[in-house]
Amino acid sequence: MKQTEQITEVLLAPWEAERVLSLMHQCAPDLKSLDLSCRALLEAPLGLARFADLETLDLSHNQLEDLGRPLLNLQRLRALAVRDNQLSEVPPVIPQLRSLELLDLGDNRIRALPAEMLAMQRLRRLDLRGNPITMDNVPEPLRAVTVL
Secondary structure (H helix, E strand, C coil): CCCHHHCCEEECCHHHHHHHHHHHHHHCCCCCEEECCCCCCCCCCHHHHHCCCCCEEECCCCCCCCCCHHHHHCCCCCEEECCCCCCCCCCCCHHHCCCCCEEECCCCCCCCCCHHHHHCCCCCEEECCCCCCCHHHCCHHHHHHEEC
């Protein structure tokens, strides 16, 4: 590659995630989009925390039970997909991502939403399809943006 500043998206294999994220941050610290879907990840890579400018993150089709702290630094994140994982509840980090507009939590095991999600003022679409949740378990202000 001739100009690293043109890198805007990268795809990784699961066994390379931490090492490649470290290298990518050196080459493309302003990365905007990252697709880590279908990588058999058991946890969110710690290296995600380096990408403070990330706007789109896809962690779908893995084996995540939680997202952990690496996402806390992603305060510019506008779209997050965590579809088809092993989430039994909304990870505590999600309501702290105040720039999120699109959140896909479909096909997990989520039964209820935490009240903290009411603080997500920018959320425009919340996809919960394929979860054992009913609209009764969605706080009233979030029902307008929720897809079941």
